[in-house]
Amino acid sequence: MESRAAGGGDYIASLLSSAPRxxxxxxxxxxxxxxxxxxxxxxxxxxxxxxxxxxRAARLSSFSGQRFAGAGGLxxxxxxxxxxxxxxxxxxxxxSSVSDPASAMRDANAKKRKAxxxxxxxxxxxxxxxxxxxxxxxxxxxxDGGDKRxxxxxxxxxxxxxSDVSVEDSGQKPGKGKNAxxxxxPKDYVHVRARRGQATDSHSLAERVRRERISQRMKVLQxxxxxxxxxxxxxxxxxxxxxxxxxxxxxxxxxxMKLATVNPVDxxxxxxxxxxxxxxxxxxxxxxxxxxxxxxxxxxxSDQGDVFQSFVPxxxxxxxxxxxxxxxxxxxxxxxxxxxxxxxxxNLQQRNFWEEDLPSVFQMDNGQSQENGVSAQSFHxxxxxxxxxxxx
Amino acid sequence: xxxxxxLLKNLILSLRARxxxxxxxxxxxxQERKRAVKASADVAMATARGGGARWPKAILAAAGxxxxxxxxxVRSSRCRRVVRRCFRExxxxxxxxxxxxxxxxxxxxxxxxxxxxxxxxxxxxIPGADAVMDEASLLREAMDYVVxxxxxxxxxxxxxxxxxxxxxxxxxxxxxxALRGKEDSSSMRQ
Numbered sequence: 001m002e003s004r005a006a007g008g009g010d011y012i013a014s015l016l017s018s019a020p021r022x023x024x025x026x027x028x029x030x031x032x033x034x035x036x037x038x039x040x041x042x043x044x045x046x047x048x049x050x051x052x053x054x055x056r057a058a059r060l061s062s063f064s065g066q067r068f069a070g071a072g073g074l075x076x077x078x079x080x081x082x083x084x085x086x087x088x089x090x091x092x093x094x095x096s097s098v099s100d101p102a103s104a105m106r107d108a109n110a111k112k113r114k115a116x117x118x119x120x121x122x123x124x125x126x127x128x129x130x131x132x133x134x135x136x137x138x139x140x141x142x143x144d145g146g147d148k149r150x151x152x153x154x155x156x157x158x159x160x161x162x163s164d165v166s167v168e169d170s171g172q173k174p175g176k177g178k179n180a181x182x183x184x185x186p187k188d189y190v191h192v193r194a195r196r197g198q199a200t201d202s203h204s205l206a207e208r209v210r211r212e213r214i215s216q217r218m219k220v221l222q223x224x225x226x227x228x229x230x231x232x233x234x235x236x237x238x239x240x241x242x243x244x245x246x247x248x249x250x251x252x253x254x255x256x257m258k259l260a261t262v263n264p265v266d267x268x269x270x271x272x273x274x275x276x277x278x279x280x281x282x283x284x285x286x287x288x289x290x291x292x293x294x295x296x297x298x299x300x301x302s303d304q305g306d307v308f309q310s311f312v313p314x315x316x317x318x319x320x321x322x323x324x325x326x327x328x329x330x331x332x333x334x335x336x337x338x339x340x341x342x343x344x345x346x347n348l349q350q351r352n353f354w355e356e357d358l359p360s361v362f363q364m365d366n367g368q369s370q371e372n373g374v375s376a377q378s379f380h381x382x383x384x385x386x387x388x389x390x391x392x
Numbered sequence: 393x394x395x396x397x398x399l400l401k402n403l404i405l406s407l408r409a410r411x412x413x414x415x416x417x418x419x420x421x422x423q424e425r426k427r428a429v430k431a432s433a434d435v436a437m438a439t440a441r442g443g444g445a446r447w448p449k450a451i452l453a454a455a456g457x458x459x460x461x462x463x464x465x466v467r468s469s470r471c472r473r474v475v476r477r478c479f480r481e482x483x484x485x486x487x488x489x490x491x492x493x494x495x496x497x498x499x500x501x502x503x504x505x506x507x508x509x510x511x512x513x514x515x516x517x518i519p520g521a522d523a524v525m526d527e528a529s530l531l532r533e534a535m536d537y538v539v540x541x542x543x544x545x546x547x548x549x550x551x552x553x554x555x556x557x558x559x560x561x562x563x564x565x566x567x568x569x570a571l572r573g574k575e576d577s578s579s580m581r582q
Contacts, residue, residue, distance in 0.1 A: 210528060217531035224538050235503060238510035241534055245517045248541040253426070255548035256433055259407075260425035262555050 395440055396543050402436030403547065431455060437544045445536040450520025 199205075218237055222228040225244045231237050410428050420428070435455050438448035514530065515521045518537050521530055 210526075213528045214531060217528060217535065221531060221535055221538070224535060235506040235510055238507065238514055241538070242510060242514050242517055245514075245534070245538060245541065248538070248545055249517070251545045252433060252541070252548060253430060255545065255552050256430035257422070257426040258552045259429045259548065259555065260422055262552075262559065 395540065396547050398440035399436050399540075399543060400547050400551070402439050403433055403551065406432040406436050433544055433548055437540055441536075441540055446520045446533055447518055447537050448520075454519070 218234065221241055222231075222237060225241050228237055228240045231240055407429065410432055434451050438451040438455075441448040443449075511527060511530065514534060518530075518534055521533050
């Protein structure tokens with residue numbers, strides 16, 4: 001679990017990009033796009049640059065007429081239901097909804113796109129991927145066969161090739177006879193290979209890409225959330241995720257309640273107390289926290305002068321205690337921190353509290369125990385005591 | 393781990409800022425104090441996370457607009473109620489699907505409805521995810537939030553343990569004997 005809590009966005013990026021999928025690693029998002037596009041837009045941006053897109057689109061359009069027949073009939077979702085949920089997924093996949101002039105059509109597209117997303121777990125359409133995913137996709141395509149439900153035309157990005165529109169439209173119209181939706185201009189830039197027996201128009205391909213993205217993220221979430229491995233199916237997975245998030249939030253509440261019961265209220269010694277914790281968990285880099293502490297702690301100390309002064313006598317007592325404990329415990333690690341903390345008296349407080357913390361180390365399970373720092377530590381402790389005497 | 397350190401630092405700073413007025417802090421009820429601590433923890437987590445996701449901004453916005461921590465609690469309880477209601481409906485929907493089970497289309501519709509409800513419930517649980525994103529980014533936000541929430545829980549647990557340990561030390565009896573000995577030596581040092 002420790003390893004999982006690594007630096008936020010990088011960790012998520014690594015999770016997403018570790019799977020052999022489309023490049024989701026780009027987390028920065030495209031500034032020009034809607035916020036909804038997020039990192040999805042990035043991968044599409046990549047595809048935009050493909051020079052071969054035009055010819056591929058032409059090829060796709062030729063197929064679209066045949067392929068779409070099966071897809072159109074499976075649009076069993078009533079539009080009102082979609083409309084209700086449209087707000088949720090209104091951010092069209094690649095966030096072009098804002099800029100596209102045919103916004104009405106786009107809304108319909110978004111609705112249709114929602115349907116396949118919702119039913120993704122149930123009737124999995126044979127997904128089509130960009131060239132990287134050939135193997136797994138081929139398998140999945142074969143298993144699902146021609147099970148093409150709700151092939152919703154995907155709403156791609158703002159910049160598109162207008163030439164594709166007319167071609168795709170004509171191809172889609174016959175197939176979508178059952179759908180109340182009018183033809184939507186395909187603005188798809190996703191370069192996905194069309195599989196045998198699949199709808200190959202750009203919408204469905206982009207839709208499959210999107211679905212693949214979602215399923216990939218669901219897999220990552222499955223690894224994150226404990227106990228999700230046995231669960232199969234989108235709804236159950238989401239259920240587990242929600243439960244997990246809620247339980248974590250409840251834990252936070254409980255722990256904050258626990259912290260609130262602390263009496264007396266003194267959070268000044270926390271850096272020292274936790275130094276051992278952090279050091280244990282993550283190595284010497286923990287000392288950086290406390291150097292930051294000292295640099296940032298100018299204002300709190302001025303604010304809580306009263307607290308500090310009331311605390312200082314305690315610090316003195318404990319500090320005097322600690323020297324024999326130092327010797328007994330031989331905490332070289334703390335000695336390192338003592339020297340790293342610098343010498344100005346502004347750091348005195350931290351070092352005091354750090355010294356105070358040493359008995360707590362007894363209870364902690366410290367793996368390291370080095371002898372060489374002990375003498376330095378005790379000397380330092382005595383120096384501390386001397387300082388304390390002088391100042392107070 | 394860097395995030396945890398950053399979170400810890402922010403947490404300590406914000407807690408100190410809040411408890412600067414020690415008298416006022418002690419005068420607050422336990423609930424209020426808990427809320428204050430939780431708000432500090434959330435703000436610390438959000439600021440430590442930075443700008444890579446949507447939920448930190450939502451947390452900070454919520455913390456900024458509300459002068460007290462009351463609304464946060466209310467909001468979270470409201471979210472819980474909503475989620476519970478959603479789950480109740482889901483369960484009903486699930487049983488109905490099992491009973492009906494006739495046409496494949498209806499079960500698919502029910503399943504789709506379930507997924508949609510759960511997606512909405514997930515949006516409510518994750519801060520800042522309300523009806524702004526499509527499903528893929530919602531899942532990504534959830535991922536991000538889960539990771540950092542876990543780190544926050546871990547940091548809070550360590551902090552509470554450390555504080556408890558220190559308070560135990562302060563109250564415990566065994567240092568007294570050592571203290572007496574040390575006092576002699578320190579006085580001699582002078």
